[in-house]
Amino acid sequence: MIFGWLYVTPIVPVHVIEQTQWFEAKRRTEITRSLLDRHMVPQDHAGLHVGMPMPTAKARDVVLAAARLNITLAPPEAFMADLDSSMAGLRLCLGTLPERDLRQALEIIVNLLAVEADIALALQPVA
Numbered sequence: 041m042i043f044g045w046l047y048v049t050p051i052v053p054v055h056v057i058e059q060t061q062w063f064e065a066k067r068r069t070e071i072t073r074s075l076l077d078r079h080m081v082p083q084d085h086a087g088l089h090v091g092m093p094m095p096t097a098k099a100r101d102v103v104l105a106a107a108r109l110n111i112t113l114a115p116p117e118a119f120m121a122d123l124d125s126s127m128a129g130l131r132l133c134l135g136t137l138p139e140r141d142l143r144q145a146l147e148i149i150v151n152l153l154a155v156e157a158d159i160a161l162a163l164q165p166v167a
Contacts, residue, residue, distance in 0.1 A: 062086065064135075065086040065087055065088050065134070065135070066086035067139075068088065068134040068135065068139075068142065069083075069086040069087060069090065069134065070086075071134075071139070071142065071143060071146070072090055072132065072134055072142075072146055073090075075143075075150050076090070076092065076150060076153075079092045079094070080092055081093060081129075087134075088133060088135035089131055089132065089133055089134065090131070090132050090134065091129055091130070091131050091132075092130045092131075092132065092153075093127065093128075093129040094127075094128070094129045094130070094153075095126060095127060095128070096116050096120070096125060096126055096127060096128040097126075099115075099116035099128050099129055099130050100115060100116060102130060102149070102152050102153065103115050103116070103130070105152050105155075106148065106149065106152060109148055111145050111148060111149070113130055113132070113149075114130075114131060116128035116130065118131075119131050132146075132149075
């Protein structure tokens, strides 16, 4: 069975699968940190998810702008305990895309995070 970057068969020992997953998580976290470090929550371990705190309104804008570029991000409300909070952020999943596509998506997200004005994020109505 093929699951993204991991090929699994019944004869592969569990520890080999765990090591492969850890190595891939570490590599993907390093790629993400190389591009988004100043936006990310500090973490001292590898994982297949990273958090990026920011104002809720900015997170919503980035989600909408990314969607227009065919990048799917969960809205900040998906991870908020207090839906009225002015601070939330984004949670990126790093584990499902091939590395080339992950890098491309992360580079687009970097550019979206650098934008301050709604007009530059292309949030005006689509005709």
